[in-house]
Amino acid sequence: MPVNGPTIDAEGLRKRYGDMRALDGLDLTVPAGGVCGLLGPNGAGKTTAVRVLTTLLRPDAGRATVAGADVLRHPDRVRARIGLVGQHAAVDEVLSGRQNLVLFARLHHLPVSRARARAADLLDRFDLVDAADRPVGTYSGGMRRRLDLAAGLILDPPVLVLDEPTTGLDPRARAQVWDAVRGLAAAGTTVLLTTQYLEEADQLADTLRVVDRGRVIAAGTPDQLKTALGGDRVDVVLSRPDDLDRAVRLVGVAVGAAPDVDPAALRLSVPVPQRVTALAAVLRALDDAGLAPADVAVRRPTLDEVYLRLTARDAPDTDRTVTA
Amino acid sequence: MTTLPARRLRFAVSDSLVLTGRALAHAVRQPVPVLVGLLFPVLLVLMFGYLFGGAMTVPGGGDYREFLLPGMFAMTVAFGIEATYTAVASDTARGVTDRFRTLPMAPSAVVTGRAAADLLHSAAGLAVMLACGLAVGWQWRAGPARALAAVGLLLLLRFALIWVGIHLALVLRRPESVVALQILVWPVGFTSNAFVAPETMPGWLAAVAEWNPLSATVAACRELFGNPGWGGDSFAAQHAVALAVVWPVLLIAVFLPLSVRRWRHLGR
Structure with a gap:
């Protein structure tokens, strides 16, 4: 089998359903090894691509082409x-x-004997030995997913494609599936994973492709995406709700950009070009006005913020409420 | 290494045997629905044979239970469409069909395996019904060769209904919709000659019942088993055996290509 070049290489994929362009010229290159995450809102075209x-x-x-x-x-x-x-869970x-x-x-x-041996191996590997001979109808969601994963690995395929593998799972089951995926990637399987959970993408994916309206609109490692979009941010958490409006104005003037506001958490968040200068300016402005914030911090943007910015439809930036 | 077509054929056969085995494993895992399915027609025989039977007349005379049993054989076969539908619709709705389509298996095996399993299931159902018939006094009276031909015609109808079931399942894709099928089987069964002779119906209804595909198989079975109530003046009644071949062949000619098209359509 040819292993040179990318493991998955797609170019100009198009698919229409009536007026809806599910894929609108999607290009996708995934190198061998590691986990590649396809991230995007519902209806972005992830599942169609898969x-x-x-x-x-x-x-x-x-x-x-897939695996050559x-x-x-x-x-x-x-x-x-x-x-x-x-x-x-297609079992x-x-x-x-x-x-x-x-x-x-x-x-x-x-052949029958090898099929039996392989089944026993996989049951052991996915921690399903105790439930091996029970009907799958009695399995928990997490067990079903693990069985489903095992069924996708019969021949130790070089490429494993996972379409939203943890949707509907509780946190424990999700962690189990993540462990399994990490183990497979470590053993050399190339994993293509679609997800709408940013945490999952951040945790699992070595590289990300953000898909929206049937095309890839951004690509890179999670860190690259965070750096490329937005840079650092200053967060201010206030102690009194009455201070919120003044603080928004003061911070906006101090850094020259309109902050995103989360009124419930009394939090403002604003992208800044120069972290130290901006932090000093924000602290000075609040202090001069006699406002005592509960917390002030400089941080990288979260993947959520990057993602929301990338996939923003028509809402202008300032209207969006960011919850970190 | 064997040649490619030979390998293909071998996999097509072995894959469909694996899937037939899967259907049998289902029956072992869940025997109750299978038993209910096998015994339900027996209940109908008892109900119609003994409860309503006294009020029934067979044109040209003869015992009603002798008349009823071939009708019940055909009904048993017709009920089988529900099993086909449920199996295919559940697999499609649950993503199992998609998993099959991503495996390096022979695509045809999905349907050939299904067809083999359904024919076995109906053969078991017919065996139960033949035994039930013998127990209530029904007999084949025209020799074993003609009796076997009648069983063959019943299985031919079942084979035709497999394709109707697969097509409906791939179109509707909802296992719950089998309820509609379970209800619809009844008007089709009642507007045939399975329970009541068409001669006793109003003229227009009698015409519908005469030309019902189910009636062709029932009339042919009565003729081949030597049971009362067959024959008559109409074309359908005079050519029952021929129609019992033509109808299923026609159904297959329509629904087999439609099913294949629907199957391919899953990839569009």
Whole structure:
């Protein structure tokens, strides 16, 4: 199998549903190894992109190769080299976890004995041994997801595609899935992961692609994105609600930019070009006016802020309330 | 290494056997719905045969239960469409169908495996009904060869209904909608010759019942089993066996390509 060049390479993918452009010239290059996160709001085209890359959907235009095989010309080769974990736990609810894995292993054309051995391996690896012979219908959400992951890894595929793998999971189950994904990436699997949780992207992804309206609008590591967009911010938390309006005015004048306001938390947040100068100016302005803030801090923007800025539709910046 | 077409064929067969095995494993895991499905037609035989049977007349004379049983065989086969629908719609709604489509398996196996499992299921259902028939005094009276031909026609109808079921499931994609199918089976069954002879119905309804595809199979079974109530003046009644072949073949000719098209449409 050719391993030179990117593991996933898509160019100009287009897909229309009626008037809706689900993919509008999407380009995507994912190098081998590591976790690449596809981040974007609902309806941005993440799932459509995943369905094209996993041979489930034919694009109207464009081309894509996954693990060296063309998704349109050699879908069978792509299928032999990928694992997909979709949005729903796509497992048989009536059968046991073990029966599910043996079934999928048989459909990967493993002989019966090897299919059984592989199922046992995977059950062990995903901590499902105790529940192995119970019907999947009795599993918790987290167990189902882990089984689903295991079913995507029958042949240790070089590429694993995860479409919103932790949607609807409780925090504990989410952490378990994250651990599993980290382990796979560490072992050399290239993981493409879509998510709408910024925390998940920040925690798991080595590189990010922000998708909006069917195209990739930003790419880079989480740190690069944070640096490229917005730079540092000064946060001020007030102690009295009555001070809020004055503080917004004072801080705005001091740094020359309108702060974002979170009235419930009595917090202002403002992007600043020079962290030290700006911090001094803010403190001086508040002090001169006799306002005693509860907390003042300089920080990097969060991924949430970067993301909201990138995917902002028509709301002007100043109207947006940022909660960090 | 064997040649590519030979490998393909081998995988197509082995993959569909794996999926047939999956359906059988379902029956072992959840025996109660399977048993209910097998015994429900028996309940109908008892209800119609003994409860309503006294009020029924068979044109040309004859025992009502002898008349009823071939109708019940066909109804058993018709109920099978619900099993096909539920299985395909659940897999599609839950993403299992999509998982199959991302596996390096033979795509045709998804339907051939389903078809084999459904035919086995209906064969079991028919075996139960034949035993039930014998227990209530029904018999095949025209020899084993013709009896086997009748069973063959019943399974042919079942095979045709598999494609109707798959098509409906891929169009509707909601497992809950099987309720509509469970209800609709009844008017189709009642406007046929399965329970009541069309001669006793108003003229327009009798015409509908005569030409109902289910009626063709029922009339052919009565003829081949040598049970009362077959024959008559109409074209449909005179050519029951031929129609019991033509109707299912027609259904297959329409719904098999439609199902394949719908299957491909999942990728659009």
